[in-house]
Amino acid sequence: MSQKRNKDLIIIGIIWIIISIPILIMLYPKVGEMIQAEAIITLVFVTIFYAVQTQKMVKEEEKRRKADYWERRIKEFYKPLWDRLNTVRNEIKIDTLGEGRTVEILKDVEDFLWEKRYMIPIDTFNKINELHTELFIASIDIAQLDNKEVKELLKQLRRAESKVRTIIVDEWKSIEASIRKIYGY
Secondary structure, X not given: OOHHHHHHHHHHHHHHHHHHHHHHHHHOOOHHHHHHHHHHHHHHXXXXXXXXXXXXXXXXXXXXXXXXXXXXXXXXXXXXXXXXXXXXXXXXXXXXXXXXXXXXXXXXXXHHHHHOHHHOOHHHHHHHHHHHHHHHHHHHOHHHXXXXXXXXXXXXXXXXXXXXXXXXXXXXXXXXXXXXXHHOO
């Protein structure tokens, strides 16, 4: 807690004691009753103070848990998917598109996406899965395509990969911004 906040609470406590002592003297003329009443009031004040502090600690812990989960999402989903997208971009070329490597790469992305789908919003999963499924199905039938259709499929693959990359980058940046906000930088 900040020093200003501590000073404010001390000042409030002193004012409370100064105000409550004359009231207690009027209400409870006996010294023993006055001391007991003052002790009760002090106990109430201390209890309120600690309740507020505990609530702040709970909120801070919740923020840390969120930040930890977001960091885990980046480490376990966004970065590995980014690496797989780089593989798609680097390895699938027009001369290799008809080989089994295309299906293998797309299958790896699909398996990863389905395994880690709980780490992303459902609408993001649906967008990526839709793009991926179209390309996966088209790449299975690639042997039946002529050269012009293969080139078109390659363009579709690059567009879909670019769209997925944009979705991932946008979400990744959003998560990083949220983490920075929690940590205060």
